[in-house]
Amino acid sequence: VDVSNNGMDWSASGGLFQYEASSGVWTLSPSRGPLSGGTSIALSVIGSSATYTALYCVFGANEVFATTVGGDAYVCIAPSATNVGGVTLRLTDGADRRQVVNDLVFEYYSTSEVVGVTPCGGSVSGGTVVSVIGTGFSGSAPQCRFGSTVSSGDRARVVTSSVVACLSPAAGGAGGVAVEVSMNGGSDFTQNRVQFVYGASARVISVMPSRGTSGVEGQIVTVIGSDFAHGSDLSCRFGVNGSVSALYESSSLVMCSAPSRGAGAVRVDVSNNGVDWSATGGRYEYEVTDGVWSVSPSRGPVSGGTPILVSVGGSAKAYSGVYCVFGTTEVAATALSGGGYSCTAPSGVSAGGVSVRVVEGSGRRELSSGLTYEYYTDAAVVGLLPSTGMISGGTMVSVFGTSFSGSSVECRFGTSVVRGSDARVLSSTLVACVSPASGSGVVTVEVSLNGGADVTVDNVQYEYAASAVVTGVTPSRGSHGQDGQVVTVVGGNFQHGTGLSCRFGVGMLSRGRFLASSLVECAVPAQARGNVSVSVSNNGVDWTESFARFEVVSSVRATMTPTAGAASGGTIVKIAVDGGSVMPYAVDFGGVSVAMSWSGDELSFTMPALSVKDVSVNVLWQGVSER
CATH class of the missing domain: 2.60.40.10 (Immunoglobulins)
Known part of the structure; x- marks a missing residue:
């Protein structure tokens, strides 16, 4: 290589420049990995005619050997690093570490972890939007792996450093799979094995009742279908935006509280996870009611037999062929002369609430919906404490028994009833009652948990007596x-x-x-x-x-002098008293009461004649003896 100042005369001395075979264009994949290292990086070259004897990857100052995997492809394993960010990646060859290619860049990111998923389950058909919760999420192209199936591209995206949103892939069947996340195209996945459970999609066949009152919140609707799953995310949806929590009864039955709506029909769907809704739905119609229906009492024992008053306000219509439907059990209602209807509650399967509907005629046209009736376990009274009290009343009586429940209770003493603040349920085995006034004698004490409609019949007795x-x-x-x-x-x-x-x-x-x-x-x-x-x-x-x-x-303490005397008597005895302040005193000398005199805190007396013996001397103070 020579140099000329004028383009004609060239330098007498020159330098040597050697042309070598092209190194081509190098690529690496992935171009990023976790700080913990271990990422397998694929290196490939296009357009190179060079040959290499020993290729090395140098990450900043850390050198690792590159393994040939065939042709112009190589693999090197990223070492661990201490700081997040890009590092220079150089490729060198041979013992002299000749640089093969211009510097490449490899990015280190914080090691990711998965701590949870929501929802934690979805349909086997896939398509559930799953929020993967964790730490260290970054980059623009995450991948989510459900078991062995990966969601990537537009089916996975980083929302924040702690949330990745993924669409679940379809699964071959029901069961749990581990959900993991990769931030570098699938080269490195988290290893936390958080579970996502696949299940069959819920199906809705029908709803009961199929109609309810418009503008009323909380009407109970039973949804019939299949593949309902027991969990905290079980939900019902009335229309497109009326999602409410559902109560699981069985895989084919759930109960929901209908939200308030204006008049009109809506579709009812069920979701097992609060995200994916049933492909099939039921029809529920909100109707304008003729009046406001109610049942009283609204609860009774599981054994049934409770007389129920069904009334309607705001309507002057007369109905014929009226029935009360408790859950799925129908009983005939009787019209009352004063208005309203009466029906007798059937026995229940178990304690808990059931829907109550009022229907009319052979077609069972619904007159009301959204009413509920609560069955409770039959109560029993086993004892009282105290079992006696004053005829004036006011005795706080603890009534012991079983299956006491509810927020209001009545206690019946014979024919007298106490309620309100004078009767309270303290626990399932204890009711506190204030006894009413009564004449003397024995009465039975019974308890009612539904306003007196049903009363225990255990005949536990309570006795009234005159006050002491x-x-x-x-x-x-x-x-x-x-x-x-x-x-x-x-x-x-x-x-x-x-x-x-x-x-x-x-x-x-x-x-x-x-x-x-x-x-x-x-x-x-x-x-x-x-x-x-x-x-x-x-x-x-x-x-x-x-x-x-x-x-x-205070106790009286006495000191006597002398403590001996002639049996013939006549000895003057003095007793110093400590603690006595009230007169008179009396003295018993060996069983003989003797006269005494009192001066200040000292009494004196003359000893009577007695036979020779030891005797006790007692000072008597209004019946209290001090020896």
């Missing part, structure tokens, strides 16, 4: 902190039973021992102190309005 009264207590004074002090409460109308109790002050209770209808014996609680009221309860719940006073005083 307290007129006094003896002794009226005792020592603080001593267990076992016993008092006798005097009064009237005391009853012999397990609930008989005494109450000292507030909350200090003691079981009572029945002596007579006017006498009860109770132990004074050791913690009682001060001047406390004493009341009595026959049932452990209701306490006497009248009460007596019992004074709890």
Whole structure:
């Protein structure tokens, strides 16, 4: 190679430039891969006449060997990288690492993961729009793989870095497959194996009832068909945009609450996943009603037999041949002279709600729809606590039993009924009732869970009695902190039973021992102190309005001097008293009551004549003995 300054005279010395065979045009696929590495990259060349002895791929500063796979095709495995973005990819050959081609570019992206899919199932016919949820999604040409079948092109797209939208391919049959995603044309797929379940497409055959009232929300419709699937996404659609949740009954039966609509007919479809709708639909017609229908009570026991009042407001029409349809069971209705109709609820299969329709005539023209009736398990009463109470009423009675339910309850004491705030369901086994007033005697207590239409018949008994009264207590004074002090409460109308109790002050209770209808014996609680009221309860719940006073005083401590004397008597004995403050005192000396004198906190007496022996000396203070 020579150089000339004037185009005529050339340099005396020159350089050497060697022409070699063309290296051609190189391509790589894929041109991107995850940071974790391991991507198999296919390298191919077009138009090259060169031969290579040892070809290498250099990713930035990382060199890997390229494997020949035939002809002008090579493969190299991308190493791992630390940063997202493009790196220079050079191809070199031989021991001297001669560069074969101008720099190519390989892009590293964050490693992707799949954490979920929604919906999590779809039709075997495919076409379900599936949102694949995860991390690290990027690029413009993702692929979704359902089992071994891939969706790509316009059937897969990156929505955000955490969402890829895919159309599910058709499947050979029902069952679960793993859903994975590739961000580089299928070379690298995620390995999280999140499941997507294929199933048969739902089919709708009919709806029942086929008509409902326009402008009313919540009319219950039963949809009959096939291949319904039990799941949280099970839905019904009324028209093109009236999607509501569905209640699964069986693979051929679901129940839906119809949304409010104007008058007119709509198609009803079912979806197992909230996305794919049945190919076949049922017809449901919203009609303008003649009036507003209702049933009362709206619930009853599974055993059936509940008398139901069916009424209609806002219509003056008279109907003939009226029937009530509970679910699929039809019963005749009787016209009432005052208006409305009555029918008897049939027995139910199990507890739960059923649709109720009112129909007319041989053609069973529907007069109403959207009504519901709730069956509940038959309740039973097994016991009461307390089982006795005052004739004045007001006793809080715990009614024990089974299958109590609902938000309102009635308690029946004989022929008297309490409801509202005086009767509450606390649990399936407990109802709390406030007893009504009554005369003395025994009544049965029963419970109704539907406004009195059905009442239990277990004949559990409750006894009314006159209220107890307290007129006094003896002794009226005792020592603080001593267990076992016993008092006798005097009064009237005391009853012999397990609930008989005494109450000292507030909350200090003691079981009572029945002596007579006017006498009860109770132990004074050791913690009682001060001047406390004493009341009595026959049932452990209701306490006497009248009460007596019992004074709890500090224990009296006495010191006697001398502690010995002549048997002939005459010795002056003094007792220093600590804790006593009230006169008079009396002294019992060996069983002999002796006269004493009191001065300040000391009493004195003259010892009587006794035989030679040890005797006990007791200080008596209004019946309380201190030895």
